[in-house]
Amino acid sequence: MTMRLRTLLGDHPGTAALKNGTIRSDRVAFDFAEYSPTNKGFKPMVREQAFDVAEMAIVTYLMAKSFDKPMVLLPDVVLARFQHGHALHNVKRGRLAPADLAGKRVGIRSFTTTTGAWLRGILANDHGVDLDRIDWVTFEDAHVAEYRDTTRRAPTGKQIVQMLIDGELDAVLGEKADHPDLKPLFADVAGEEKAWFARHGVVPINHMVVVSRRLCDERPDIVREIHRLLAESARAASSAPRFTAQEMRRSLELITCYAAQQKLIPREYAADELFDDVTRPLLEGMPK
Structure with missing residues (x-):
């Protein structure tokens, strides 16, 4: 009997074959939820366990883990950059x-x-920036409700890029824009990225995939099938993220280090701690 799974997956090269039905299974079927952008679905997953399978920002997952939210990480990367x-x-x-x-x-x-x-993390560890001396201005709450945000909230109705254009902000993080007055904070982006990779040997992971803890506990066979399908879908796209097990561990451990430094989580995690007894062997089974 086919098991139907409530699923949140964005449109990425590595998810395309799964979402368009090119890759399928007679054991599971995915009922895809529509959120635009996809990150709007992260909050209901963390707070209400709204999905059986969900794309998830890795820092949101780390924070959710620190509060024992019932989600389990799969070794499947859908966005890295x-x-x-x-x-x-x-x-x-x-x-x-x-x-x-x-x-x-x-x-x-x-x-x-x-x-x-x-x-x-890059600013603090590679450029010596004291993050505590920056006046942080934010626009949204954390996906994890328990996190206490002490930053200054932007006035209601304000837009982040427009505030930068209007001089109400000096810089912004996490945005791209084609406005002629807005330029990268790092003058030589390509050179900085190349030098950073040479130092760390890490491609930063943004989004991976999680499953509900209940699914992992009750149907580990289905969790293994989900991973198989995600991996097959990723292999079908030449531009999908490619990680060996060791590359994934390095990236995960660096972002946990940064997250702990920034007090987003109470301590650093070893990469293997982020998985459970069902999903850890899936990581170990990846190319080294």
Whole structure:
């Protein structure tokens, strides 16, 4: 009998074959929920366990784990990218570099976004920026309700990019824009990314896939089938993220380090701690 699963998956190269039915299974069927953007579905997954299978920002998962939310991580990456190009400033108001951020107003959609955590980690660890000296301005709550956000909230109705254009913010993290006055905070994005990768050997993971703990406990065979289908769908797309087991561990351990430094989670986790007895062997079975 086919098991139907409530599923949240965005449109990515590695999910296309699964979502369009090219890759299918006689054991599971996916009922795809429609959220645009996909990250709007993360909150109901964390707070209400709205899905059996869900795409999930890795920092949201780390925070959810720290509060024992009933979700289990699969070793399937659907979005990974270098982050340096997602920090902007307004050149019309003068050149700004990472070293100049102390005392500046920096906007970010939510303080707990994964791109924000990666960028703050890069700023602090690779550029010596004191994150506590930045005036953080946010626009949304965390997906994890228990997290206490102490940042300054932008006025109701304000838009992050427009505030940067209007001079109400000095820089923003986690955004891209084609406005002529807005340029990357890192002057040589490609050079910075290349040098960062040479230092760390890490491709930053943004989104992975989780399943409900109940599904993992009751039907580990179905969880293994979900992973098989996700992996097959990813292999069908040349531009899908590619990670060996060790590359995935390095990326996960670096973002847990950054998240702990930023007090998003109470401690660092080893990569293997992020999986359970059903999903950890799936990671171990990946190419080394």
